[in-house]
Amino acid sequence: MLLIRMIILILPYIDQYLNSSPFFMFEPTTLKDIAKALGLSTSTVSRALRDTHEISVETKKIVLEYAEKINYRPNPIALSLKERRTKSIGVLVSEVANHYFSQAIGGIESIAYDRGYHVIITQTHESYDREKINIQHLASRGVDGLLVSLSAETSDTSHLKLLHDRGLPMVFFDRVANDIETHKISANNEKGAYDATIQLLESGRRKIAHLTSSNHLSISIERLAGYTAALNEYGIPLQEEYIKHCPHGGMFQEETEHAISELMSLEDKPDAIFVAGDRLSIGCLTVLKKFNIAVPEEIAVSGFSNSDVLDLFKSSLSSVRQPAYEMGRMATEMLIKLIESKYPVTEFENRVLDTELVIRS
Amino acid sequence: MLLIRMIILILPYIDQYLNSSPFFMFEPTTLKDIAKALGLSTSTVSRALRDTHEISVETKKIVLEYAEKINYRPNPIALSLKERRTKSIGVLVSEVANHYFSQAIGGIESIAYDRGYHVIITQTHESYDREKINIQHLASRGVDGLLVSLSAETSDTSHLKLLHDRGLPMVFFDRVANDIETHKISANNEKGAYDATIQLLESGRRKIAHLTSSNHLSISIERLAGYTAALNEYGIPLQEEYIKHCPHGGMFQEETEHAISELMSLEDKPDAIFVAGDRLSIGCLTVLKKFNIAVPEEIAVSGFSNSDVLDLFKSSLSSVRQPAYEMGRMATEMLIKLIESKYPVTEFENRVLDTELVIRS
DNA sequence: TAAATTTGCGCAATCGTTCCCGACAACGTT
């Protein structure tokens, strides 16, 4: 009777023990280990390693040599807990498989690692919910700052605003939030879009459609403006039915396919498309190929893309290339400056970099 | 006199104070805050939140409601320190801008986030030194496990072996280390290479060169084997001068350019090249274009690549595509199984996935 | 030589959690 009771009693503990105890023997050495081995206190060891003046030269030497020997590394987690910073920055992009973002991430890492920061990358896949979850995740995980490029679905940025108001440093790149006051870096989207559209116009096209991402994204708005300006310059009126938005930035191929097929079933079919995004550009060409529409004979295509593979073909697609790597570097530098600033920053930069028009037709 | 001394004395402290005090007011609520507000002890609050049986239902209710109200989130850093795990996994790849890796990372994240793990991505840029630094970084940072794809420069894996012997779980994907016993996942490189070479042979080519990465990489060895097997089948002897290694996997364009120009200055020029890598494939085509060598008329090219852009062109390049996303998922699943295993794992899997030959010529 | 300072080091608190104990009621059992 008693035995049974006891077993019932300890059952949850057994379960707990098993659950909380994965096999894991990876245990680095600590200050305490050094202190014990050398017959000193942890404080002395800590101070010796940090080269404080109040430790004798001999003791320092002994400690340093021993630490070197056993390859001691301070536990960054303990440090984070104490210093209230993690030496890591969180990155939010729509997807790493996007050429623009993978190049930008290259730039981000190059700076971050030089400055001793870790980079934690998260992907939204253009989903607002995913964005909220990831941001929350990163914040609770205690990143020191955030590099953000909004998802296509995002129109409400209150989840970011809340964190920003509470003092979490953040820098926007590419897809910026207009209602949050902080450093921002983007390409000259309007100019890039203008250039691409002008180039289509110069090549004789007049019925130019515009395939773009969701209409609350900063880049969509700016690129649309450039497109409009170019048409204006040629005295061509804007036609609503020529402008197609993909709310998920072409994450789903059906979206793109639907938009293109609508365009191609218009009475007055377009003879060119200006595409406002990396994924959309590839998606657009894929759909056109599927529909057996000749590019550029039947329809010319020009769009934003950072794919280096496009260079290989004397092909149908002219493209606007953003300085992705440089943008990543700059954004990271700005963020680290924010993070390490001793005083609240009130003046914010809004840097705009030129794009490059690569003509291939 | 005294005053000056005092000032000299406190000077370093002033400096330290300024240095250690970046402006940062982002301070989330803690258990103690809740305890104080509710007149309970932190232990009780902790237990209430973890739904222990030894806390009364009423207390639990009060605590839970208050925690919900102030949006309490346990500090993951403190948890990591206590539980000796970080719920994060480190990833080592050569570069995220590589199509294969960016897709693999997509797969890695899809599993990791579902299981509550963070992903920390590091790039080697095919450098052995960078690999050592990054691995050390990740280990000291306390990741729970490692997903590794070796750099092209790496022939000595002792830095990884050391960690593995100390019990840090790791899984290799794509570029595996043969002398470390753990889970591994790779594409059927030999078969993929064989298929691609056979396809070149079937299209009538007989002088097939092989452009590949450094010769200590597992994938190089396997792909070379497949290439050799295919030639054998057609009774074609292996020609040493047709095989070109790029020690940095084409990270430097000169490397690729040098290899190609050597091939093209041979007395008996090749009429086809089988390329064993994503970056090399793109690099090879770029060089051929630069040299004004017609593809596939003058020289046919077939190689490993996961670029989806290639699909757009009824082009010169047939390619072997690896199931990158799936490989990322599987590797992550295997790693998490290792991490969460309650007992030491002694039996390891070596999973091999089929490649897909995409014919475009 | 006595007093004042400096040198060199240890103690203990701290960061936010978890969890082992122990305390102390309010029961039920003999």
Added chain:
DNA sequence: AACGTTGTCGGGAACGATTGCGCAAATTTA
């Protein structure tokens, strides 16, 4: 009535590192 069980909770020690404070011994100063 005396004792064992429960049910609830708080105290305090970890986890690994830093750091203000205190204290003895060594050294300098008056």
